[in-house]
């Protein structure tokens with residue numbers, strides 16, 4: 001049986017537009033415009049628009065977040081670090097969703113999940129601050145039982161399991177990493193959490209993740225922007241969504 005999401009979808013696609021901004025920033029131009037990318041992605045089937053306002057603003061800028069928030073027909077999932085600056089920005093702009101992620105200046109991309117257990121009180125305070133503004137909070141964590149348990153304990157309604165290790169796994173570790181995600185989904189659902197997933201997913205490795213019953217939403221960005229170079233933006237979004245739904249329906253049919 002397919003679990004239907006609020007939008008009636010069996011699984012939702014969050015399109016992360018960070019790297020549209022990377023291309024724009026490469027020359028300091030105003031194009032490609034992340035706002036246009038967001039609106040076209042929604043037309044092409046994106047259920048959520050995700051953007052990561054990093055402390056170093058290497059791609060998405062504050063102005064992008066402000067410009068995009070009021071224009072979306074779907075919903076904004078703003079990813080940010082657990083810092084006073086970012087939480088204040090999130091509370092001012094009030095996206096529907098905020099996903100709290102770890103951040104290191106020197107990282108090329110997000111390297112792991114938020115250590116909710118270690119920073120329990122700080123994360124709990126951040127969740128409460130955001131929830132007081134009516135924002136739904138997701139925690140970007142590794143698929144580890146103690147992290148999932150900690151997320152449930154501090155009252156976050158949603159977790160996003162970091163699929164980076166799965167995405168980077170060689171053939172010998174792939175099955176183990178996929179099993180780790182599967183178990184994380186089961187643990188999260190058992191604790192009443194919505195379970196999302198993301199990071200490093202592309203048009204091939206997404207299928208096994210999308211097929212996991214109970215995953216509500218996948219956040220995917222880099223691979224879609226890369227595919228858009230060859231196929232165009234809207235086709236890249238449409239194709240990713242179609243692959244996800246086919247994988248989920250195939251799994252449910254089994």
Ligand SMILES: CC(=O)[C@@H](O)[C@H](O)COP(=O)(O)O
Pocket residue numbers: 016018052054059079101108109110140198199200221222
């Ligand atoms: C949290 C996550 O996995 C993505 O948002 C990722 O951080 C995309 O942004 P970067 O490519 O700048 O890491």
Ligand SMILES: NCC(=O)COP(=O)(O)O
Pocket residue numbers: 016050160197198199200201219220221222223
């Ligand atoms: N949280 C994952 C995300 O938003 C997109 O990550 P990626 O697909 O750009 O690796």
